[in-house]
Amino acid sequence: DTEVTQTPKHLVMGMTNKKSLKCEQHMGHRAMYWYKQKAKKPPELMFVYSYEKLSINESVPSRFSPECPNSSLLNLHLHALQPEDSALYLCASSQASLPDTQYFGPGTRLTVL
Amino acid sequence: GESVGLHLPTLSVQEGDNSIINCAYSNSASDYFIWYKQESGKGPQFIIDIRSNMDKRQGQRVTVLLNKTVKHLSLQIAATQPGDSAVYFCAEKRNYGQNFVFGPGTRLSVLP
Numbered sequence: 035d036t037e038v039t040q041t042p043k044h045l046v047m048g049m050t051n052k053k054s055l056k057c058e059q060h061m062g063h064r065a066m067y068w069y070k071q072k073a074k075k076p077p078e079l080m081f082v083y084s085y086e087k088l089s090i091n092e093s094v095p096s097r098f099s100p101e102c103p104n105s106s107l108l109n110l111h112l113h114a115l116q117p118e119d120s121a122l123y124l125c126a127s128s129q130a131s132l133p134d135t136q137y138f139g140p141g142t143r144l145t146v147l
Numbered sequence: 148g149e150s151v152g153l154h155l156p157t158l159s160v161q162e163g164d165n166s167i168i169n170c171a172y173s174n175s176a177s178d179y180f181i182w183y184k185q186e187s188g189k190g191p192q193f194i195i196d197i198r199s200n201m202d203k204r205q206g207q208r209v210t211v212l213l214n215k216t217v218k219h220l221s222l223q224i225a226a227t228q229p230g231d232s233a234v235y236f237c238a239e240k241r242n243y244g245q246n247f248v249f250g251p252g253t254r255l256s257v258l259p
Contacts, residue, residue, distance in 0.1 A: 038190075067247075074155050074252075075251075075252075076236050076249035076250060076251055076252050077191065077236075077249050078249075079246060079247060079248070082246070090246055124190050124191070126190075135181055135193045135196050136181070136193070136238075136247065137193065138183075138190035138191045138192070139190050140188075140189055140190045141189075141190050
């Protein structure tokens with residue numbers, strides 16, 4: 035099983051809402067990632083978790099709050115977002131101990147009104 | 148041909164021809180590189196990878212070449228098919244942590 039699943043597929047939220055994005059993998063990977071991708075642009079790294087601990091935060095605003103409850107799950111909590119935060123949010127996972135390919139989920143298409 | 152401008156660079160090839168997609172990377176300390184294919188509405192899909200101690204790696208219909216001297220990576224697709232139409236990204240792993248940086252991407256259009 036080389037699948038990373040993400041829910042929901044689409045999300046529309048207002049600027050005062052609180053919502054969460056979810057990501058799950060069962061490949062035994064111990065590194066998990068959140069990326070943001072705007073139209074016609076490459077994915078931009080937001081956060082990296084390694085062995086359930088936050089190892090990289092690419093200066094992401096605090097209105098995005100990641101959480102890794104266990105080795106298979108990764109959440110991204112959203113609060114007080116801005117319209118410019120509308121994008122495709124991608125989750126990925128990989129082996130943590132060696133440089134290794136990342137497997138991506140299909141993404142959540144987020145629209146902030 | 149290939150065009151670069153305000154839009155995503157696009158490479159148009161005839162079905163059955165070979166495609167070559169290029170990527171320049173910035174960090175000479177990067178030690179691992181991946182090519183991804185991204186179709187509309189989907190997440191990036193792994194195609195092939197190469198480590199910095201190699202110059203060439205071949206997969207099924209794809210070959211990746213790495214030139215560390217000029218910090219250049221290329222993806223060659225043999226006998227390009229309509230299903231190869233997508234945006235292709237190279238990604239480099241910086242030599243610390245698990246920090247992957249993606250290139251700007253190239254849209255491959257396969258003409259019938």
